[in-house]
Amino acid sequence: MTEKNEIKTRNTKQKETVISIFSAMHNHPTAEMVCNEVAKVDPTIGRATVYRILNYMIKKGTAIKVPIYDGADRFDITVKPHFHAKCRLCGKVMDVTSDMKLPKVSEAFGFDIEGGSVLYYGRCAECLKKIN
Amino acid sequence: MTEKNEIKTRNTKQKETVISIFSAMHNHPTAEMVCNEVAKVDPTIGRATVYRILNYMIKKGTAIKVPIYDGADRFDITVKPHFHAKCRLCGKVMDVTSDMKLPKVSEAFGFDIEGGSVLYYGRCAECLKKIN
DNA sequence: ATACATGCAAACACTTTGCAGCACA
DNA sequence: TGTGCTGCAAAGTGTTTGCATGTAT
Numbered sequence: 654m655t656e657k658n659e660i661k662t663r664n665t666k667q668k669e670t671v672i673s674i675f676s677a678m679h680n681h682p683t684a685e686m687v688c689n690e691v692a693k694v695d696p697t698i699g700r701a702t703v704y705r706i707l708n709y710m711i712k713k714g715t716a717i718k719v720p721i722y723d724g725a726d727r728f729d730i731t732v733k734p735h736f737h738a739k740c741r742l743c744g745k746v747m748d749v750t751s752d753m754k755l756p757k758v759s760e761a762f763g764f765d766i767e768g769g770s771v772l773y774y775g776r777c778a779e780c781l782k783k784i785n
Numbered sequence: 786m787t788e789k790n791e792i793k794t795r796n797t798k799q800k801e802t803v804i805s806i807f808s809a810m811h812n813h814p815t816a817e818m819v820c821n822e823v824a825k826v827d828p829t830i831g832r833a834t835v836y837r838i839l840n841y842m843i844k845k846g847t848a849i850k851v852p853i854y855d856g857a858d859r860f861d862i863t864v865k866p867h868f869h870a871k872c873r874l875c876g877k878v879m880d881v882t883s884d885m886k887l888p889k890v891s892e893a894f895g896f897d898i899e900g901g902s903v904l905y906y907g908r909c910a911e912c913l914k915k916i917n
Numbered sequence: 918a919t920a921c922a923t924g925c926a927a928a929c930a931c932t933t934t935g936c937a938g939c940a941c942a
Numbered sequence: 943t944g945t946g947c948t949g950c951a952a953a954g955t956g957t958t959t960g961c962a963t964g965t966a967t
Contacts, residue, residue, distance in 0.1 A: 661946080663945090665947060667947080667948070698949085700950095701948080702948060702949070705947085
């Protein structure tokens with residue numbers, strides 16, 4: 654039985670290309686960065702198509718947006734928790750390995766932590782109800 | 786002695802108005818929402834001014850952007866950690882009290898957690914060096 | 918008096934969408 | 943064969959910036 658929440662998609666050359674290239678990028682790229690990599694392989698693939706495919710992946714749950722809150726949205730294929738430390742002054746974003754506890758971030762980077770933000774993503778009760 | 790990193794500002798009527806209104810909003814508003822509230826009190830204050838003042842506050846450290854990653858940036862006066870749960874399907878954002886541990890989010894909201902993102906903000910080692 | 922802040926509008930950056938043609942199932 | 947996908951360009955959304963004027967210090 655087909656699930657109601659299954660997203661119907663056709664397998665196109667563009668989709669295959671974008672997904673395989675994007676999947677190989679592990680630096681939470683912006684959509685723009687994905688476009689650039691895609692263009693190296695197939696310059697005929699349009700920007701809108703890349704955006705559309707990234708959004709398909711998010712709907713399907715195979716990609717997420719990583720909120721850094723400055724500039725363009727960042728995408729990642731993995732759904733495992735992400736930890737970042739962002740400088741309020743220069744805007745630089747540091748990757749923090751997930752086993753680093755808060756005090757360790759200061760030690761490792763000499764980073765003065767002033768605050769933090771946590772965002773869980775998933776599916777809310779109401780949407781789960783609609784699916785089942 | 787004046788600190789090098791002190792941001793020189795003049796106290797203007799606009800700044801006073803925007804900061805006092807914004808400080809009274811505790812629902813991590815978008816800049817747009819702040820503009821609307823400000824306009825109710827003083828419609829002559831321009832949108833650009835609100836953005837500029839919010840950005841001053843971020844530089845000074847008296848406000849932060851809360852990354853929700855969809856739509857407009859959200860601002861908050863407090864720098865205490867924020868916890869949110871966002872539905873991947875409908876986009877709804879739920880506030881999670883900071884003492885709620887991960888499993889409690891599921892219990893409280895019937896929310897299916899698929900992943901998470903953590904962002905620490907503060908000042909990096911290099912910027913701290915420049916200041917001192 | 919003068920250097921910074923404001924208001925306006927235009928510019929900018931990022932993303933989505935309308936539409937005609939194309940291609941997968 | 944037909945419905946969904948693509949590419950292009952235009953529109954949409956959110957934010958920043960240039961400039962002339964105003965104003966706090």
